[in-house]
Amino acid sequence: MFRKRKVKKEVMDQELLQTIYHLKNEWANLEDIMGRSIEPTERGLCDLAVAKAKYFYLIREAKRRKISAV
Structure with missing residues (x-):
């Protein structure tokens, strides 16, 4: 049971990193x-602000989870 959870965490961490890269682009x-x-x-300025907010939110989440791309 614990092994399965660790695999899910690794998968979720990879998805989080991919989403961060996508939002940064x-x-x-x-x-x-x-x-x-x-x-x-x-509308364009609003879209820019939303993209920036999403990116920084996910960066904070990655820091909280102690995830690094390196």
Whole structure:
């Protein structure tokens, strides 16, 4: 029973890291688009703020779980 839980934790940790990388790329892409935009829309700025908030939330979660990509 304990072995099975450890495997699930490792799988969840890997999924968390993949999600963090995905959100970091999404945030960087949105930031690049907003930076090149002449007049950023309210929707675009909101999407950028949401992506940034999700990314930092998952970073805090990874720190809490003591997960490192290295």
